[in-house]
Amino acid sequence: MYAEERQHAIAALVGQRGRVSVTDLSEQFGVTTETVRRDLAVLDRTGLVRRVHGGAVPAATLTAIELGTTEREGSRAAEKDRIGKAALEFLPPAGGSILLDAGTTTARIAAHLPTDRELVAVTNSVPIAARLSGYANVRLHLIGGRVRGITQAVVGADAIRMLGELRIDVAFIGTNGLTIAHGLSTPDPDEAAVKRMMVASAHRVVVVTDSTKIGREDLIRFAPIEECDALVTDDELLPSARNELSEYSIEVVTA
Known part of the structure; x- marks a missing residue:
């Protein structure tokens, strides 16, 4: 699976589940946690997901929320x-x-x-x-x-x-x-x-x-x-x- 295909699949999973962890994604796609973090960074920058500690959530979840x-x-x-x-x-x-x-x-x-x-x-x-x-x-x-x-x-x-x-x-x-x-x-x-x-x-x-x-x-x-x-x-x-x-x-x- 190419990186772009994997990133689209990750974005879809985040949308379905509401929250995914780096560890789960690493196991599911057979890649390192470092690779998953890079994928999430790309998806975060494009606005498809929002990175949170240990994983990601849908982009809309954090809209207009300022964390303390x-x-x-x-x-x-x-x-x-x-x-x-x-x-x-x-x-x-x-x-x-x-x-x-x-x-x-x-x-x-x-x-x-x-x-x-x-x-x-x-x-x-x-x-x-x-x-x-x-x-x-x-x-x-x-x-x-x-x-x-x-x-x-x-x-x-x-x-x-x-x-x-x-x-x-x-x-x-x-x-x-x-x-x-x-x-x-x-x-x-x-x-x-x-x-x-x-x-x-x-x-x-x-x-x-x-x-x-x-x-x-x-x-x-x-x-x-x-x-x-x-x-x-x-x-x-x-x-x-x-x-x-x-x-x-x-x-x-x-x-």
Whole structure:
């Protein structure tokens, strides 16, 4: 069976059963779990299915649903952990400043920050701020404003005003979607407004996201693709997507 035939068969199964696991698909089609994950990544990008932790569900199941921090924390955890570690290569020298956007992937960067380098860290994430508050080498600034419960991100006019007064060496930004045409996107207008100001405040913008978000477009664009300097993602990124991003002078790192 050719890859395209297998992918169509997988999409049909997802539609019939409502949810399928990577392990079951691997056994049914006699291919490795890595091959199944690549198939699901292709189907997710084309909008035929939506990848979830351990498998896939019909695309319509997740439409207009924004997952909270707890649900997202367990999704593609291994990939996010590798991305967080790989993103450390973009840290500024000692004494430099970083901005950590709210999100479960940017939280992995906070978890792996070196303890022997003095840094100024700015974040709008309550969980990230709580973690970094115990780092003796980090001078922490928590953006003020309203806390959005579902993502535990600080948003609103106060947050935007504070960000407008800052100039950051490196901003690590999460995204719900990334395409050449639509740029970086997210479903919530308040978070989009804060992310937009984060991008504007930084000398260098490093987007950290797993490969399932690449090729996906969400409701609100907060930055065109040209404002992304580097992308750190997992090794399931399609070669065609890497080549397309490289044409826009985006440094792509896969973990």
